Amino acid sequence: MSKISIVLIAAVVIGAALFAVRGFAADESALPQVGQQAPNFTLNSQEGKPVSLDNFRGKWVVLYFYPKDMTTGCTIEAHNFQHDQDKFQKVNAVILGVSVDSVDSHKQFCAKDGLNFTLLSDEEKKVVAQYGSLGSYAGFKIANRNTFLIDPQGKIVKVWTKVDPSHHSEEVLTALNQIEAQH
Secondary structure, three states: OOHHHHHHHHHHHHHHHHHHHHHHHHHHHOOOOOOOEOOOOEEEEOOOOEEEHHHHOOOEEEEEEOOOOOOHHHHHHHHHHHHOHHHHHHOOEEEEEEEOOOHHHHHHHHHHHOOOOEEEEOOOOHHHHHOOOEEEEOOEEEEOOOEEEEOOOOEEEEEEOOOOOOOHHHHHHHHHHHHHHHO
16 A cells, blocks of 8 residues: 555544544533533323422432333343432432333333332433433434433533443442532
């Protein structure tokens, strides 16, 4: 290969990488940012009852978006949040899971997996989009695996994107405990 060919290939690779990074950053910019007031919403829970973010003023809120009920990663993540629920309650935090699945799907997921925290149905995908977490998989619109830690005054204090479901609950608890220790 000539030096010119190598330089051209390198330029194309670098250009593609810059385009990908710029595209990634543009997607991330749609996320509400740390320090912003968390966008309010009302969605139906697995019990079919409307739940608003404002209902939890005075508490920490772990608002986590996940792709699909009863799938491997989502089940692992939900089980870990369920396992750590007492630890979250001790620091005055509630867990709210959001996906684009139906209320009935959430109800089945909770019954099957013994989940007793709130799952919210966003079939219209409005809240998922509002939180910059709308994605797609195999041609279907899903919620990307993102989490927002919201303080008792309703401000976003931490954002996680593309989380690893196997240890995410621990990550959130660690961050929450660190923030609490600073106050």
